[in-house]
Amino acid sequence: MRRLVTVNAAPALGRRSLLVGALGVGAAGALGVAKATPSNAAVAAVAAVARPTIASCATWGAQPATGTVSMTGPPQKILVHHTASANTTDYSQAAAYSLARNIQQWHFARGWIDSGQQFTISRGGYAMEGRHRSIEGLGSGSSTVFPLGAHCTGQNSTSIGIENEGTYTSALPTTAQWNALVTLCAYLCQTYGLGPEDIYGHRDFLDTDCPGDAFYAKLPQLRSEVAARLGTSNPPPAPTRTWPTLQQGTSGFRVTTAQYLLRHSGRSLTVDGAFGSGTKAVVVSFQQSKGLTADGVIGAATWEAPLAVTCSQGQTSDAVRGVQTALTAQGYAVSVDGVFGPGTASAVKSFQTAHALDADAVVGPNTWSRLLA
């Protein structure tokens, strides 16, 4: 998903090459802090995230690519990798540059024309260009192109890859490395108009351990920290739906529907439209099974646990009886037989159209919440 975020004012092209030249002098201590060059100072005045120091291919001593590095874009996501190499305690710049050269050699050996990933972050926190032209791809801040990589089959033309030095099946990245990753991801999101939700782990797209169980489990935190840097909400809020609150003493079609749904969950109770102590006990049981506060009151959390399961054509169940009960109460002539056939599908579509919902005849949470309004 793409979202609008504050984008850098574009420095003039001539100044950009000066800027890239300055960025070639890498220093991990400067990550996240704008260098005091005139052009960067001007950018920092309007940018939420200053461009981090990224050592160029020339700086770390890359060999030329063995083929033409073509540009693609715009990127739709950022993929996080680990190198699955040793968790070195040599945090020096020299070790970082050596790592970048090694990765390029490993990737040449796979038959690739250059490093597969666009960026690399060492355990010492040094951010480096991977594939040639990756810094060029960052362009003026309004650029949407990046070099076509080779880090994840099927995703290379739509994603930017970041290799993080180390093996993170149980260990975690160093603090310096983590901070550099947060800064680089935030800058990439800002530059390319991506949101924190566009950050993924390699394993989200391929059957691989990468970036390791421990690191992968930290990706929600990475998205949160990137969101904080971007000044966006954290994480993107789920669409808010309105649900009725049902509790002991209430009655009517919503209670009847809830009772059908409780029965669908495998519990036995009488469906009579009256929320008595028997219904409350069953609600408590349902809530306990979902790890919810077991107060016997059906509110938003319980509806979305989900008690209101998604129903579609072809199903026969008590949940479908619940759908049909609500449709009937909303004025649609359907029989409450538990069979989701063409008649029920047609009624659902009419209801969805009338309420500006996607008219797909599938009763998901949005349609459910409107049916119960």
Ligand SMILES: [Zn+2]
């Ligand atoms: Zn990977």
